[in-house]
Amino acid sequence: MLPRFALANPMLVLVLVLIALIAGPLSFLTHPSREDPKITIRSASVQAQFPGMPALKVEQLLTTVLEEKIREIPEVDEIKSTSSTGQALISITVGDDFIDLNPIWTTLRYKMEEVKSSLPTVTKGPFVDTDRGDVAMATIALTADGLDNAEMHVTAKEMRRRLYARVPGVRKVKFFGVLEQQVHIEFDVLRLSQLGMEGREIVDAIQNQNVIQPVGQVEAGGTTLTVQPTGDFETLEEVKRLAIAVPNSAGQSLQLGDISDISLMYKDPPGPHAYFNGQPAIIIGVSMTDGFDASAFATGLNTFIGEAKAALPLGIFLEFITFQPDEIKTAIAGVLNNLWQTIVIVLLVVVAFLGLRTGLLVGAMVPLVMVCSILVMRVAGIALERMSLASLIISLGLLVDNGIVVAEEIQARLARGEERMKAAMAVGGQMSGPLLASSLTTIFAFMPLMLMPGSAGEYTRSISLVVAISLLVSWAVALTALTLLCMWLLKPGEAVDEEKAYDRAYLNAYRRAMGFIIRWRWITAAASFATIVLGVMLFANVSKTFFPASERAQLQVTVRLPVGSNTYATGEVVNRLQAWLLDKQQNPEVKNLVSYVATGGPRFYLSLSPIDGFPNNGYFIINLNRFEGVDGLAAKLRGYAFANVPEASVIP
Numbered sequence: 283m284l285p286r287f288a289l290a291n292p293m294l295v296l297v298l299v300l301i302a303l304i305a306g307p308l309s310f311l312t313h314p315s316r317e318d319p320k321i322t323i324r325s326a327s328v329q330a331q332f333p334g335m336p337a338l339k340v341e342q343l344l345t346t347v348l349e350e351k352i353r354e355i356p357e358v359d360e361i362k363s364t365s366s367t368g369q370a371l372i373s374i375t376v377g378d379d380f381i382d383l384n385p386i387w388t389t390l391r392y393k394m395e396e397v398k399s400s401l402p403t404v405t406k407g408p409f410v411d412t413d414r415g416d417v418a419m420a421t422i423a424l425t426a427d428g429l430d431n432a433e434m435h436v437t438a439k440e441m442r443r444r445l446y447a448r449v450p451g452v453r454k455v456k457f458f459g460v461l462e463q464q465v466h467i468e469f470d471v472l473r474l475s476q477l478g479m480e481g482r483e484i485v486d487a488i489q490n491q492n493v494i495q496p497v498g499q500v501e502a503g504g505t506t507l508t509v510q511p512t513g514d515f516e517t518l519e520e521v522k523r524l525a526i527a528v529p530n531s532a533g534q535s536l537q538l539g540d541i542s543d544i545s546l547m548y549k550d551p552p553g554p555h556a557y558f559n560g561q562p563a564i565i566i567g568v569s570m571t572d573g574f575d576a577s578a579f580a581t582g583l584n585t586f587i588g589e590a591k592a593a594l595p596l597g598i599f600l601e602f603i604t605f606q607p608d609e610i611k612t613a614i615a616g617v618l619n620n621l622w623q624t625i626v627i628v629l630l631v632v633v634a635f636l637g638l639r640t641g642l643l644v645g646a647m648v649p650l651v652m653v654c655s656i657l658v659m660r661v662a663g664i665a666l667e668r669m670s671l672a673s674l675i676i677s678l679g680l681l682v683d684n685g686i687v688v689a690e691e692i693q694a695r696l697a698r699g700e701e702r703m704k705a706a707m708a709v710g711g712q713m714s715g716p717l718l719a720s721s722l723t724t725i726f727a728f729m730p731l732m733l734m735p736g737s738a739g740e741y742t743r744s745i746s747l748v749v750a751i752s753l754l755v756s757w758a759v760a761l762t763a764l765t766l767l768c769m770w771l772l773k774p775g776e777a778v779d780e781e782k783a784y785d786r787a788y789l790n791a792y793r794r795a796m797g798f799i800i801r802w803r804w805i806t807a808a809a810s811f812a813t814i815v816l817g818v819m820l821f822a823n824v825s826k827t828f829f830p831a832s833e834r835a836q837l838q839v840t841v842r843l844p845v846g847s848n849t850y851a852t853g854e855v856v857n858r859l860q861a862w863l864l865d866k867q868q869n870p871e872v873k874n875l876v877s878y879v880a881t882g883g884p885r886f887y888l889s890l891s892p893i894d895g896f897p898n899n900g901y902f903i904i905n906l907n908r909f910e911g912v913d914g915l916a917a918k919l920r921g922y923a924f925a926n927v928p929e930a931s932v933i934p
Contacts, residue, residue, distance in 0.1 A: 283714070284710065284714060284758060284761040284762050285706065285707060285709070285710020285711065285714065285761050285762070285765050286707065286710065286711075287762070288710075288761070288762035288763070288765055288766055289703065289706060289707060289710070289765070289766065289769070292766055295762050295763055295766060296763075296766075299650060299763050302650065302653055302654050302657065303649075303650065303653060305653075305657060306652070306653025306654065306656050306657055307653060309656060309657055309660050310653075310656050310666075312575050312577075312578070313575070313656065313659075313660055313665070313666050314573050314574065314575055314576070314665045314666070315575070315576045315577070315610055315614055315665055315666040315667065316576060316610055316665050316666075316667045317606065317609050317610045317613045317614075317667060317668065317887075317888070318667055318668055318669070318741070318888045319665075319667050319668075319669050319670070319740065319741050319742075319743070319744055320572065320665070320740070321737045321740040321741050321888065322381065322383065322415065322737065322740060323414055323415025324359075324375055324376040324377070324378070324380065324383065324736075324737075325373060325374060325375045325376070325414050325415075326373075326374045326376075326387060326390060326410065326411060326412040326414060327371060327372065327373050327374065327410075327411045327414065328348055328352065328371075328372040328374065328390070328394060328407075328408050328409070328410055328411075329369065329370065329371050329372075329407055329408065329409045329411070329895075330344045330348060330369070330370045330401065330405055330406065330407035330408040330409070331368055331369050331370075331405070331406040331407055332344060332368055332369075332402060332404065332405050332406070333368045333406075334367070334368055335367070335368050336367060337365050337366050337367050337845075337846075338365075340365040340366065340367070340368065340369065340370050341365040341370075343401070343402055344365070344370040344401060344402075344405065345363045345365045345370040345372065347397060347400050347401060348363075348370060348372055348394070348397060348408055349361055349363055349372060351393050351394070351396065351397040351400075352372065352374060352390070352393065354393060355386065355389055355390060355393065357376050357377060357380050357386045358374055358375070358376060358377075358386075359375050359376055359377040359378075360374070360375040361373070361374055361375075362375075364894065364896070366845055366846065366896055366897075366898075367845075367846050369896065369897075371894055371895070371896070373894075374390070378735040378736030378737070379735065383412075387410070387412040390410055390412070391410050394407075394408045394410050413454075413456075414885065414891075414892075415885070416453075416454060416456075416567075416569045416884070416885060417569060417606070417885050417886065417887070417888055418456075418567035418568060418569050418604070418606070418884035418885065418886045419568055419569055419570040419576070419579060419583075419605075419606040419607065420567075420568045420583055420602060420604065420605050420606060420607075421565055421566065421567050421568075421602070421603040421604045421876075421883065421884055421886055422565070422566040422568070422587065422600055422601065422602055422603065423556075423558035423559075423563045423564075423565055423566075423599075423600070423601045423602075423603050423876060424437065424438055424441070424563060424564045424565075424566060424598070424599070424600055425558050425559075425561045425562070425563045425598075425599045425601070426597055426598040426599070427597040427598075428597055429597070429598070431459075431460065431461040431548070431555070431562060431564070432461070432463060432546075434562075434563075434564050434598075435457070435460050435564060437594070437598060438457055438460075438564045438566060441455075441566065441590060442455040442457075442566070444586070444590070445568065445586065448582075448586055449568075449579075449582040449583050449586050450574070450578065450579070450582055451570050451571050451574035451575075451578065451579040451582065452568060452569075452570065452571070452579075453569045453570055453571040453572075454568075454569045455566060455567070455568055455569075456566075456567045456569075456884060457564055457565070457566060457567075458554070458556055458564070458565040458566075458567065458878070458881060458883045458884060459554065459555045459556030459562075459563055459564045459565050459878070459881075460564055461548045461549065461552055461553060461555055462548070462549040462553050463546055463547065463548055463549070464546075464547055464548070464549055465518065465521055465544065465545075465546060465547075466544070466545050466546070466547040467484075467488075467521075467538070467542050467543075467544050468542055468543040468544075469484070469541065469542045470541055470542060470543075473541050474541060477528055477529070477536075477541070478528075478529045479526070479528065479529060479541070483526075484526055484538070484541075484542075487524065487526055487527075488521075488524065488538075518544065518545075518546050521538060521539075521544055522537060522538055522539030522544050523537050523538070523539065524537065524538040525537060525538075526538055526541065551848045551849045551850050551897070552849050552850075552853075552879075553849065553880065554849075554878070554879060554880040554881035554895055555849070555853070555878075555879050555880070555881075556876060556877065556878050556879070556881070556883065557856070557857075557860060557876065557877045558601065558603070558874070558875075558876050559864060559874050559875060560857075560860050560861065560864055563876070565603070565876060565878075565883055565884070567883070567884030567886070568583065569884075573663065573665070576606070576607045576610050576611075577607065577611070579607060580605070580607030580608070583607075587600055587602070601874070603874070603876045603903060603905070604836075604886045604887075604903070604905075606886065606887075609834065613667075613668060614666055614667075614671065617668060617671040617672060617675070618671065620675055621671060621674055621675050621678075624675050624678050624679075625648055625649070625652075625678060628645070628648060628678050628679065628682060629641070629645040629648065632644050632645050632682060632686070633645060636686065636689065636690070639771065639772065639773065640689050640690070640693060640772065643685075643689055643764065643767050643768060643771060643772070644682060644685040644686055644689050644764070646767070647681075647682070647685040647756070647759055647760065647763070647764050648678065648681070648682065650759055650763065651681050651752060651755050651756045651759050652674065652752075654755045654759065655674065655677075655748070655751050655752045655755050658751045658755065659748065659751060662747065662751070664744055664747060664748065664751075665744075667744070669741065669742060669744045669745050669748075670744040670745075670747075670748050672745070673744060673745045673747075673748035673749050673752070674748060674752060676745070676749060677748065677749045677752035677753060677756075680724055680749075680752075680753060680756075681752050681753055681755075681756035682756075683720070684717050684720075684721065684753075684756045684757050684759075684760035684761075685756065685759075685760045685764050687713060687717060687760075688709060688710075688713060688717075688760045688761065688764055688765060688768065689764065689768050689772070691709045691712075691713060692705050692706055692709050692765070692768040692769065692772060693768070693772055695708065695709065696772055696773070696774040697774060699774070702769045702770075703769065705769070706765050706766075706768065706769040709765065710761055710765055713761075714761055717757055717760065717761070718757055721753040721754060721756070721757045724749070724753060725746075725749060725750045725753055725754075728745060728746045728749045728750070729746055731743070731745050731746045732745075732746035732747065833909055834909065835873075835905065835906045835907065835908055835909040835911070835912065836903065836904065836905055836906065836912070837902075837903075837904040837906065837912050837915055837916055837919075837934055838890075838901070838902065838903055838904075838934070839859075839901070839902035839904065839919065839932060839933065839934045840893055840899070840900075840901055840902075840931075840932075840933045841855060841856060841859065841899065841900030841901065841902070841930050841931070841932055841933075842898060842899055842900075842930060842931040842933075843855060843898040843899075843900075843929060843930045843931075844898065844929070845896075845898055846898065847897060847898040848897050848898075849879050849880050849897045851898075851929075852879050852880065852897060852898055852899065852900050853879045853900075855900065855927055855929065855930045856877050856878075856879055856900045856902075858926070858927065859877075859902070859919075859922075859923070859927065859932065860875060860877050860902070862922055862926075863875055863902075863904060863919070868918075869915060869918070871906050871907055871908065871911035871914070871915055872904060872905075872906060872907075872915070873905040873906055873907050874904075874905050875902055875903065875904040875905065876902070876903050877900065877901070877902045877903075878900060878901040878902075879899075879900050880895055880896065880897045880899060880900075881893075881895045881899075881901070882894075882895070882899075882901045883901065883903070886903075900930075915934075916934035919932065919934050920932070920934060
C-alpha cells in the first residue's frame with residue numbers, strides 16, 4: 283500500500299520529505315529537554331513537633347498515633363518513622379502500581395486533619411510534604427551584608443513575586459534557610475503582683491484577641507458570607523497596644539506594653555538555616571513547568587537574575603549554586619556527540635559493503651528517519667534526555683536494515699532486466715509485510731523495558747517508545763522515499779553470475795567454517811550452552827546501579843551528630859567544616875559551597891533525595907573548579923574530619 287501510494291504520488295512524497303527535513307531540525311532546537319527521564323517520586327513525609335518532649339514520649343504520643351492513621355490509607359506501601367526529642371518524622375511510600383498520586387495525597391492530608399484532635403494540645407502539625415519529587419532547575423543563594431534573616435526574607439519574597447510574573451515556565455519557588463520568628467513577651471512579675479494580675483490571664487487575653495480563623499457563615503439571599511473576626515495581630519506595635527483589664531479596678535485597663543517587654547526574636551534554638559560561602563543565606567529553589575523548554579527557561583532566568591543583581595541595593599548579592607539547564611546541555615551534548623559519530627560509522631559501513639551509489643541512497647535514509655522520529659517524539663510528548671537519545675543510537679544499527687533490503691532487492695531486479703517501475707512496485711508489495719514483521723519483532727523485544735513497574739519502568743520507558751518510533755518510521759521511509767530514490771537513481775548494472783560472485787576468499791573461509799561447525803555440531807552446541815552458563819555466572823559479578831554516576835564537578839557531604847544534638851551544636855560543626863573548606867591555601871579547588879543545618883535544601887538532581895530535617899543533621903554542596911578534583915577533596919575532607927571533628931560523622 284505504501285509503495286503504491288509513493289509511486290503514484292512522487293511529488294507529494296518529495297514535498298513531505300522536504301517539510302520533514304526543515305521542520306525536524308527546527309523542532310529539535312526548541313524540543314523540551316531534561317537531563318534524565320521524568321519519574322514519579324512516590325513518597326511524602328509527615329512531621330509533627332512538640333518542643334522539649336523526650337523521644338520516648340514522642341514515639342508514644344505522636345509517632346504511633348500518626349502511623350496508625352496513615353495505615354488506614356490502602357495505597358501506602360511502606361512507612362518509616364523516626365522519633366527524636368521534640369519531633370516525629372514519618373516517611374510514606376506509595377505502591378508502584380499507582381500513577382496519579384494527587385487523590386492519595388489529598389486523602390493523606392484529610393487523615394492528618396482528622397488526627398489532630400488525638401494529639402497533645404500544643405502539638406505543632408502534623409505538616410504534610412508531598413513535594414519531595416520537585417527538582418529545582420536552579421538554586422540561588424541570597425546573601426546580604428548588614429541585614430538579618432528577616433530582612434533578607436522580605437527581599438526573597440519580592441524576588442519570588444517577580445519570578446512568577448516575568449520568567450516563563452516557572453512552576454514553583456521555594457525558600458530554604460528562612461528562620462522562624464516569635465513574639466517574645468517578658469512580664470514584669472513585680473508589677474503584675476502589685477496589680478493583682480496573673481500571667482495565665484494575660485496569655486488567655488492574647489489568644490482570645492489573635493483569632494485568625496472564620497467564626498461562622500451567614501446565608502443572605504442565596505449567597506454564603508463568611509464571618510471573619512477582626513483584631514488579629516499584624517505588627518509588633520499592635521501587640522504592645524493590646525488592652526489588658528486590671529482586676530478589681532472598675533473597668534480600668536493597661537496596655538500590654540506597659541507591663542511587659544515585648545520584642546520580635548528568632549526561635550531559640552534556631553530552626554533549619556543555611557550558609558553560602560560561610561555567610562548566612564536564604565536559598566531560593568526554582569522549579570520548571572513540566573514540558574517547558576529548558577533552554578528557553580535558562581535564558582529567561584539568566585536574564586532575570588542579571589537584571590535583579592543590577593537593581594538590588596548595595597550589599598545584597600545573588601549567586602547561582604546549581605543550574606540544571608547547564609547540566610542538561612552538557613549531558614545532551616555528550617549523547618549527541620555519540621549519535622553523530624554513530625551515524626558517520628553506519629554510513630561508512632553501508633557504503634563500504636553496498637557500494638558508493640547504493641550506500642549513499644541507504645545512508646541518506648538515516649538522517650531523514652532521525653528528523654522524522656524527532657517530530658513524532660515531539661508530538662508524543664517524549665523529551666530529549668539521556669534515555670531517549672541513547673535509544674536513537676541503539677536504533678541506528680537496526681533501522682538501516684529496512685533500507686538495505688529494499689535497495690538491494692530493487693538493484694537485483696534491475697540487474698535481471700526488470701523495468702524500473704515494475705521492479706519498485708514488486709519489491710514494495712513483496713517486502714512490506716516481512717519488513718514490518720521484522721521491525722515489530724525488534725520492537726516487542728524492547729517492550730519489557732516499558733512494562734516494568736514503578737520508577738524503573740518510567741526511567742526506561744522512552745527506550746521502548748523511541749526504538750518503536752524510529753523502526754516504524756524507517757519502515758515507512760524505506761517503502762516510500764527510498765523506493766522512489768532507488769527507482770530513479772540506481773543503475774541497472776550487469777547480470778550477475780552467482781557462482782563467480784560467491785567464489786571469493788572471505789566467502790570460501792566462511793563456507794569452510796560453517797562446514798566445520800555442522801560436522802562437529804554436538805561440540806558446537808555444548809560450547810554454546812557452556813558460554814551461556816558462564817555468561818550468566820559472570821554477570822553476578824557485574825556492578826549494578828540504576829542511575830549512572832554523576833560527572834558533575836560537585837561534592838556532596840552529609841554531617842550527622844548524635845541524636846538529640848540541637849541546631850547550635852550542628853551549626854558549630856558546619857561552621858568549622860566550611861571555614862576549612864573555604865581556606866584557599868588548603869583547598870584551592872573549591873569554587874563555592876552552600877551548607878545547610880537541619881535541612882537538605884531542595885532536590886536539584888533527580889536521583890538525589892534530600893536528607894531528613896533533624897536538628898542533628900547538616901549537609902554541604904561543594905562546587906569545584908574541575909571534576910577531577912572531587913575524589914581528592916573527598917579524601918582530604920575525610921582526613922580532616924577524622925582528626926578535627928570527632929563528635930560528628932562526616933560522609934562525603
